[in-house]
Amino acid sequence: DAGVTQSPTHLIKTRGQHVTLRCSPISGHKSVSWYQQVLGQGPQFIFQYYEKEERGRGNFPDRFSARQFPNYSSELNVNALLLGDSALYLCASSLGTGRTTGELFFGEGSRLTVL
């Protein structure tokens, strides 16, 4: 079975542009989470979606938005890019949101560089 897949793997943008990152969860997983990992730091939680509804939001500005589609895939959008948005964006999927179904499986990430 395929793991969590993310696209694109690498991309370069300039300040002020917007970016859309995509994620396909593991087959059967209904929950998708997004994390930002700045070089040399641990991942930071951005959003969690379950059954197409937002279930959690981290401390990120409104420039960051996301959605989940009926097939459980997800998009993360970032508007008005800043240099500080340069990071590895990780998508993680899980079966559900319950105590025993919450193990997170991460994709390999999308490396965003903002010039």
Place this chain on the structure above:
Amino acid sequence: QQQVKQSPQSLIVQKGGIPIINCAYENTAFDYFPWYQQFPGKGPALLIAIRPDVSEKKEGRFTISFNKSAKQFSLHIMDSQPGDSATYFCAARVSGSARQLTFGSGTQLTVLP
């Protein structure tokens, strides 16, 4: 209160050594503590996890020790191998509907042959 503090930042051991990575937390609502392993260019992969009602959990060469009263937990890697060279992250999660993990800052482990 949401922070998880991890130490050391980097660690170098000889093959066969037992590296120990430590984490501390403040939020007593955390009820799930996983460790992730990350190789360069890859996403984090779940290594082992523990809940606060257990003081120790062992899976293969990896052991988590958990001290609820001190609000600390640690990862021990027995008989470490060069292939264990990676960055290790501890994390914690509050029970609830969101899969929000709070990660430590990471430990870069190098195991020398």
